Every structure is written in structure tokens, then in C-alpha cells.
Amino acid sequence: MLLDIRIKMNDKLFLRNPEDSVLGKRIVSQGLVLINKLGFEDFTFKKLAAEIETTEASIYRYFENKHRLLVYLITWYWSFLEYKVLFSLNNIHDPEVKLKTIIGLLVIVPERAKSTEFISEFEAYELVKWESSKAYLTRNITKDNKDRLFKPYKDLCHRIAExxxxxxxxxKYPYFLASTILEMSHAQKFFMENLPALTDSTVPNDNKLISFLEHLLFSSIQKPTK
Amino acid sequence: MLLDIRIKMNDKLFLRNPEDSVLGKRIVSQGLVLINKLGFEDFTFKKLAAEIETTEASIYRYFENKHRLLVYLITWYWSFLEYKVLFSLNNIHDPEVKLKTIIGLLVIVPERAKSTEFISEFEAYELVKWESSKAYLTRNITKDNKDRLFKPYKDLCHRIAExxxxxxxxxKYPYFLASTILEMSHAQKFFMENLPALTDSTVPNDNKLISFLEHLLFSSIQKPTK
DNA sequence: TACAAAATGATAGTAAAACTATTATATAAA
DNA sequence: TTTATATAATAGTTTTACTATCATTTTGTA
Known part of the structure; x- marks a missing residue:
């Protein structure tokens, strides 16, 4: 269904473009898997080097540090998702259907097997659920933002707001609402699985989350803002 | 206005109760300030020890590691906030007024000066804005949750849901909605200040955020859920 | 007031993390 | 074929995240 696409990554994210070599692709794809396995805090370049049978120094030639690799992976996910949104919205004209389609794309877990890219969409989805906010919750945010590292996320937010x-x-609040839906689609999933007392779902249930997000979104847009 | 209250902290959070000694209180209060200054990633017990003229080893006698100190501070904030909510809701019977009062307490920045506690409410508010999600986004979440470390946050969520x-x-979604309001009151503040493209506010403006959250909350609760 | 128990300070040490540097070797491009 | 470039192998540095030991204060109680 989806063609093999190329996502243009911001070149501030890497020292050497990982897409240009076999090693680079392995760093990215296996780095993703290993971060998911260990959690970002316990993940190190040394462990990744052992895993893919290369050296720490080689990985440092691609990424300045593990935070940059994290941002690379997270922004890849948001870029990929925007591409999917664009693709899925093709020929849809009703904004209500558009918004429901987007919520579905945000919440529904990608299939594990299916990956046209060298990056696994399923793994990227898991990463976003656990680690996405760590990409921006740092003291470098102003500089990183100037380097446009968060552009893919902002673009997606902008598209939803439009x-x-x-x-x-x-x-009156299209951006507040768009970023709320974006953030909550992943955070509430995390809560359902890990802190269910914060949710209305004892068992992780995508349909209930989708219903909530749709209800939240449409009740808010339908009610007049004075 | 607010009396000097004692917040009962979960004793799984510390090795030795910091409230019981001058040093312990300094670790907590100055630790808070230093995390805010450096960001959690760059904060170390060694730097804190230098700041308060003690030794690293002494700090380790109170807290197992810096993550536990973070959770201590974050849960202190949520406990304190629930106390404020309880106090402010006294004699209010209209649930609409109650909910609006809570949103105000969540969004409005505490005054810098005013601190009855040895922990600065203003600093704790800043900490929550920047670091709160790092308290639970770890691979220890299941164990930490079993140790009831997140109880104060869940209690507050429960109160709002009720x-x-x-x-x-x-x-149909009281908990989803309550946790959305809780999370967004701080996340959107962060966005306004650091990633304003995700919001509808060019200049950080508490009133606009309050209006959005109230509109979101009430439009959702008022609309029937089928 | 005295003595014991507990807390803190001073110091040292370890393992791992987060890098940087150097040189040799393999691979690809001209 | 040569030359540039990428990678491997190895080693080294600084900082973090601890743990251990013992001396010295401070505090609580008989």
C-alpha cells in the first residue's frame, strides 16, 4: 500500500548520514531496538557497539551522543506519521473524517512485521510512547529548536490545527487542541499499560482511547468559544 | 492563609527521612533548586554536595540515587497541590466552580517568595514543568508503582475524576479527562515557553491556557457520551 | 555530666559512562 | 592502481554513580 518513501532528515541530527552506509543503518535500526529493550537511561553506545559488532568510536562518527540518536529516531517517527497522514487523507474532504482518520493513525499500534523502511515502525511507535518527551525536555531545547530539530512534530501539529x-x-484554540491530541494519544496509551489508575481502562483498549479522544476533540470544536 | 502543614511522604522514597535533620532538609530544598538550575541530566549528588558543603556520601545516606530524589520532590508537589485543592474547595458545592478552581491552582504560577515549607513551592512548580514525566518514564515504573510512589498523583487524578x-x-471518561487536564496544565505551559508553535499563545499567557482547559473540560463533560 | 548511639565528615576507591585520539586495515571511487 | 574514505582495534581521559572505612561531631538519654 505505502510506497517506499524517503524521509529527509535534518542534517543537524547526525555527524555522518546513517542512511548512506550499512553500518549507519544498523546503528539506527538496532539502536532503536536496544533503546526499547533497555530504556534510554540504560542504553549506551558501548552496548550498541557490542550488539552490532562494531566499536563505540564508529558509532560516535555518526552521532554526537545518544540524545541526538534519540531525537533522530523520534523525529523520523513524526515525519513518517505525517507522511502516512498525508497519504491517508488523500481524497478525503470532510474535516470530520480527516480528524478521525488522524486519531486512528495516532493510536493504532503499527503491525510488527510490516516495515518498508530499515527503521521498524512498530519499534518507533514503542519508542515514542516511552521516550518521546525526553527528546525535548532538556536544557538544550532552545538551541535544538533553532536547529529545527522539532520541525516534523510542529508540522504535524500544524496540519492537525489547520x-x-x-x-x-x-x-479559538486549534494549536492547543492539536498538541493535546498528539500528546495524549501516546501518553494515555502509556498510562493504560503502566498507570491504569489514571485512565478509564483496566485492560489496554485502543477503541476506548479512540472514543475518548474523538469525543474530546469534537465536543471542544463544536462548542462555541466566546 | 495556609497553615503550616506536614505532608506525609512515602518512606520508600528515602533511606533516611530528610525531614528529620537540617542536612536532610538542605539536600531536598537545595537539590530542588540545583536540579532546576542544571536540568536533571546534568545534576549530580557531587555538585549538590559542593553547593551545600557536605559530602556525596552523606547525600547517599538519604537518597539511594538522584532519581529517588526527583520522585520525592515531584510527589511532594502533587501532595501539596492536593492539599491546596482540598483547602480551596472547602465550602464550594458547585462542581463547576470546583473544577474551575482546580484548573486555576494547576496553571497559576505560585509566588516565588511565599513558602511556608522548607521546599519552595515555586521551585517545585518549575521542576514539575520540566522534569515530572521523567519520574515515571523509566523501566522501574511497575516496581515504583507497586511501592505506591505515584499515589499522590493518582489521588489527585481520582479527586478530579470524582x-x-x-x-x-x-x-464515560472521567479518568482520561482528569489525567489529560493534569498533564496538559503543565505540558502546555512548557510548550508556551519553549515550543510556542505547538500552542495558540505567542507570549506565555496563563489566562489563555486557563480558558482553553476550561473550554476543553466543560465541552467534553457537557456533551453526551453515547 | 557522662556515655553511648547516631549522624556527619574526610578520604579513598571501583566500575561504568561518555567521550577523544591514534594507527592500522579494509573498502570504494577516480 | 592509487588514493581517499570508512571502519576496526586499541588505548586513554574525565566524569558519574556509586560503596567502604574510619575519625569526628552531635544528640539523646541514664
Whole structure:
């Protein structure tokens, strides 16, 4: 269904483009898997080097540090998701259907097997659920933001906000609402699985989360803002 | 206005109760300030020891590691906030007013000066804005949750959810909604200050965020859930 | 007031993390 | 074929995240 696409990554993210070599691709794809396995805090370049049978020094030639690798992977996910959104919204004109489609894409776990890219979409989804906020919750945020590292996320937010405005041009908080839906689609999934007392779901249930997010989104856009 | 209260902290959080000694209190209060200054990643017990003129080893007698100190501080904040909520809701019977009061308490920045406790409320608020999710986004979450480390946050969420149910007993997502409001009150503040493209506010503006959260909350609870 | 128990300080040490540097070897491009 | 470039192998540095030991204060109680 989805063609093999190339996602253009911000070159501030790496020292050497990992897409240009076999080793680079392995660093990225296996780095993703290993971060998911160990958690970002316990993940080190040394462990990754052992895993893919290369050296620490070789990995450092691609990425300045593990945080940059994290941001690389997270932004890859958001870029990929925006591509999927774009693709899925093709030929849809009703903003309500558009927004529901996007919520589905945000919440539904990608299939494990299916990966056209060298990066596993399923693993990237898991990474975003656990580690995404660590990409921006640092003291370098202002500099990183100037380097446009968060552009893919902001673009996706912008796209959602535009559809919200299309649905109701008088709605006053399209960006607040778009970023709330974006953040909550992953955070609430995390809560369902790890802190279920914060949710209405004892068993992780995508449908219930989708229903909530849709209800939240549409009740808010439909109600007049004075 | 607020009396000097004692917040009972979970004793799994520390090795020795920091409230019981001058040094312990300094570790907590200055640790908070130093984490805010450096960011959690760059904060170390060694730096804190230098700051308060003690030794690393002494700090380790109180806290197993810096993550436990972080959780201590974050849960202190949520406990304190629940106390404030309880106090502020006294004599209010209308659930609408209750919910608006809570949103105000969540969003409005505490005054810098005013601190009855040895922990600065203002600093704790800043900490929550920057570091709160790092308290639970770890591979120890299941164990930490079993140790009830997140109880204060869950309690606050529960309290809000109960008022939501009071407002509309038929509303189907009281916990999803309560945790969304809780998470977004701080995350959106962070976005306004650091990634404003994700928000509708160019200048950090508490009133606009409050209006959004109130609109979001009430439009959702008012609309029937089928 | 005196003595014991507990807390703190001073110091040292270890293992791992987070890098940097150097040189040799393999691979690819001209 | 040569030359540039990438990778491997190895080693080294500084900092972090601890743990251990013992001396010295401080505190609580008989």
C-alpha cells in the first residue's frame, strides 16, 4: 500500500548520514531496538557497539551522543506519521473524517512485521510512547529548536490545527487542541499499560482511547468559544 | 492563609527521612533548586554536595540515587497541590466552580517568595514543568508503582475524576479527562515557553491556557457520551 | 555530666559512562 | 592502481554513580 518513501532528515541530527552506509543503518535500526529493550537511561553506545559488532568510536562518527540518536529516531517517527497522514487523507474532504482518520493513525499500534523502511515502525511507535518527551525536555531545547530539530512534530501539529480550523473557523484554540491530541494519544496509551489508575481502562483498549479522544476533540470544536 | 502543614511522604522514597535533620532538609530544598538550575541530566549528588558543603556520601545516606530524589520532590508537589485543592474547595458545592478552581491552582504560577515549607513551592512548580514525566518514564515504573510512589498523583487524578462524575454522572471518561487536564496544565505551559508553535499563545499567557482547559473540560463533560 | 548511639565528615576507591585520539586495515571511487 | 574514505582495534581521559572505612561531631538519654 505505502510506497517506499524517503524521509529527509535534518542534517543537524547526525555527524555522518546513517542512511548512506550499512553500518549507519544498523546503528539506527538496532539502536532503536536496544533503546526499547533497555530504556534510554540504560542504553549506551558501548552496548550498541557490542550488539552490532562494531566499536563505540564508529558509532560516535555518526552521532554526537545518544540524545541526538534519540531525537533522530523520534523525529523520523513524526515525519513518517505525517507522511502516512498525508497519504491517508488523500481524497478525503470532510474535516470530520480527516480528524478521525488522524486519531486512528495516532493510536493504532503499527503491525510488527510490516516495515518498508530499515527503521521498524512498530519499534518507533514503542519508542515514542516511552521516550518521546525526553527528546525535548532538556536544557538544550532552545538551541535544538533553532536547529529545527522539532520541525516534523510542529508540522504535524500544524496540519492537525489547520483541519480543526477547517472544521470550525471560529474555534479559538486549534494549536492547543492539536498538541493535546498528539500528546495524549501516546501518553494515555502509556498510562493504560503502566498507570491504569489514571485512565478509564483496566485492560489496554485502543477503541476506548479512540472514543475518548474523538469525543474530546469534537465536543471542544463544536462548542462555541466566546 | 495556609497553615503550616506536614505532608506525609512515602518512606520508600528515602533511606533516611530528610525531614528529620537540617542536612536532610538542605539536600531536598537545595537539590530542588540545583536540579532546576542544571536540568536533571546534568545534576549530580557531587555538585549538590559542593553547593551545600557536605559530602556525596552523606547525600547517599538519604537518597539511594538522584532519581529517588526527583520522585520525592515531584510527589511532594502533587501532595501539596492536593492539599491546596482540598483547602480551596472547602465550602464550594458547585462542581463547576470546583473544577474551575482546580484548573486555576494547576496553571497559576505560585509566588516565588511565599513558602511556608522548607521546599519552595515555586521551585517545585518549575521542576514539575520540566522534569515530572521523567519520574515515571523509566523501566522501574511497575516496581515504583507497586511501592505506591505515584499515589499522590493518582489521588489527585481520582479527586478530579470524582468531581467530573459529580458534574455529569453519565460521562464515560472521567479518568482520561482528569489525567489529560493534569498533564496538559503543565505540558502546555512548557510548550508556551519553549515550543510556542505547538500552542495558540505567542507570549506565555496563563489566562489563555486557563480558558482553553476550561473550554476543553466543560465541552467534553457537557456533551453526551453515547 | 557522662556515655553511648547516631549522624556527619574526610578520604579513598571501583566500575561504568561518555567521550577523544591514534594507527592500522579494509573498502570504494577516480 | 592509487588514493581517499570508512571502519576496526586499541588505548586513554574525565566524569558519574556509586560503596567502604574510619575519625569526628552531635544528640539523646541514664
Amino acid at each position: 483541519i480543526i480550523k477547517e472544521y470550525n473557523p471560529n474555534y | 468531581i467530573i462524575k459529580e458534574y455529569n454522572p453519565n460521562y
